[in-house]
Amino acid sequence: xxxxxxxxxxxxxxxxxxxxxxxxxxxxxxxxxxxxxxxxxxxxxxxxxxxxxxxxxxxxxxxxxxxxxxxxxxxxxxxxxxxxxxxxxxxxxxxxxxxxxxxxxxxxxxxxxxxxxxxxxxxxxxxxxxxxxxxxxxxxxxxxxxxxxxxxxxxxxxxxxxxxxx
Amino acid sequence: xxxxxxxxxxxxxxxxxxxxxxxxxxxxxxxxxxxxxxxxxxxxxxxxxxxxxxxxxxxxxxxxxxxxxxxxxxxxxxxxxxxxxxxxxxxxxxxxxxxxxxxxxxxxxxxxxxxxxxxxxxxxxxxxxxxxxxxxxxxxxxxxxxxxxxxxxxxxxxxxxxxxxxxxxxxxxxxxxxxxxxxxxxxxxxxxxxxxxxxxxxxxxxxxxxxxxxx
Numbered sequence: 001x002x003x004x005x006x007x008x009x010x011x012x013x014x015x016x017x018x019x020x021x022x023x024x025x026x027x028x029x030x031x032x033x034x035x036x037x038x039x040x041x042x043x044x045x046x047x048x049x050x051x052x053x054x055x056x057x058x059x060x061x062x063x064x065x066x067x068x069x070x071x072x073x074x075x076x077x078x079x080x081x082x083x084x085x086x087x088x089x090x091x092x093x094x095x096x097x098x099x100x101x102x103x104x105x106x107x108x109x110x111x112x113x114x115x116x117x118x119x120x121x122x123x124x125x126x127x128x129x130x131x132x133x134x135x136x137x138x139x140x141x142x143x144x145x146x147x148x149x150x151x152x153x154x155x156x157x158x159x160x161x162x163x164x165x166x
Numbered sequence: 167x168x169x170x171x172x173x174x175x176x177x178x179x180x181x182x183x184x185x186x187x188x189x190x191x192x193x194x195x196x197x198x199x200x201x202x203x204x205x206x207x208x209x210x211x212x213x214x215x216x217x218x219x220x221x222x223x224x225x226x227x228x229x230x231x232x233x234x235x236x237x238x239x240x241x242x243x244x245x246x247x248x249x250x251x252x253x254x255x256x257x258x259x260x261x262x263x264x265x266x267x268x269x270x271x272x273x274x275x276x277x278x279x280x281x282x283x284x285x286x287x288x289x290x291x292x293x294x295x296x297x298x299x300x301x302x303x304x305x306x307x308x309x310x311x312x313x314x315x316x317x318x319x320x321x322x323x324x325x326x327x328x329x330x331x332x333x334x335x336x337x338x339x340x341x342x343x344x345x346x347x348x349x350x351x352x353x354x355x356x357x358x359x360x361x362x363x364x365x366x367x368x369x370x371x372x373x374x375x376x377x378x379x380x381x
Contacts, residue, residue: 006289008188015184020176028171037177041187048191052257099171122168 007051014058018044021059021123022066028122029070029106031099039069060119060133067106067118074103109148116141117148256292256301256349272301285347299351 022040030036043066047054054061102122106114112134119130120141127145131138272278275294278301282291285303294301 011188011191012181012184015187016179019179019183023176024172027173027176028168031171033173033177036173041183044184045187045190045194048187049194051191098168102168102171124167124169 007048011048011051015044018047018058018062022062025063025066025118025122026070029067029099029103030074031096035073036070039066039073042069057133057135060125060130063123064115064118064133067114067122071103071107071114075107105152109151113144113148113151116144117152120145121149121152256294256351257286257289277301282349285349294351301349301351303347303349 019040022043023036026036026039026043027033030039043062046065047058047062050061051058106117109117115134116130119125119133120127125133127138127141130145131141134141272281274296278291278294278296281301281303
């Protein structure tokens with residue numbers, strides 16, 4: 001019982017901050033408020049289940065889990081809708097087009113590159129924080145980030161990406 | 167670089183949302199722990215056969231647990247070890263300094279404290295009734311994917327525990343270290359002689375073969 005009380009107390013204290021991170025990640029990917037709240041809530045529920053093992057990596061875990069849930073949701077929607085139309089055909093504004101490209105890119109990246117890309121570029125974390133969150137070295141983060149960035153440069157046409165040094 | 171995708175008026179987290187997450191999280195934990203109890207019981211048997219788990223014979227109140235020894239095969243009789251009735255999940259931790267395959271057991275308070283210190287970090291151990299229970303911890307390579315004992319296969323009187331992984335890949339947490347330590351209290355009466363399980367190298371539990379003596 002002692003362990004469970006401690007888990008609940010810690011979780012409730014951290015909930016608001018973690019929800020904020022999760023919602024922001026979900027909204028940046030999906031652009032849908034209702035869906036983003038649902039995705040954030042699901043990520044937080046999973047965080048509660050795995051709470052004991054998350055330790056200091058809670059924020060990173062919640063962010064990457066949320067991104068994965070958002071991408072899974074997008075894939076399901078794509079399957080239901082059939083072949084995805086091009087972003088140029090359906091995007092009504094720059095943000096929508098960016099989101100479509102972003103989801104396509106993240107969905108194509110290998111797992112580790114996607115985790116690094118989400119934290120490093122989508123959330124704009126410093127490399128050292130990404131390394132701590134993922135439990136790897138800064139050098140490993142740099143390698144994965146460079147590969148992810150190269151793919152993003154090819155597939156996206158975001159001006160800020162085009163000028164960022166590797 | 168993606169701030170232009172932010173919601174200009176993001177919602178704030180209400181306390182009832184945390185309550186809902188806790189309630190649903192507890193429900194999932196109960197379901198998870200119920201299945202993990204079966205894994206623990208099966209592993210205790212494996213350890214008993216391989217390492218010579220020796221427990222004293224007594225009456226039902228004190229627990230009658232004697233491990234058969236021999237060639238590593240035999241029969242399981244008595245309690246349904248797939249049941250969680252005789253098991254009490256004490257806690258679950260991310261593997262902390264324990265390689266997958268490490269099994270620890272404690273039969274008294276001193277051993278329990280040492281076991282807990284090894285696996286838990288700074289938390290306090292839940293109470294255990296040692297006259298009635300023994301404690302076992304197992305570190306499994308699970309990747310957060312929900313390893314569980316699905317059933318026992320019974321072929322020619324030889325029982326083999328069968329483990330399965332949650333079939334939903336998305337439940338596997340990519341960032342997790344890939345191993346978890348489960349700590350359970352086992353009712354001493356739940357294992358009855360004679361029993362044995364075949365040892366198989368396909369399991370990863372052979373690294374430690376502790377001998378456990380229950381007074």
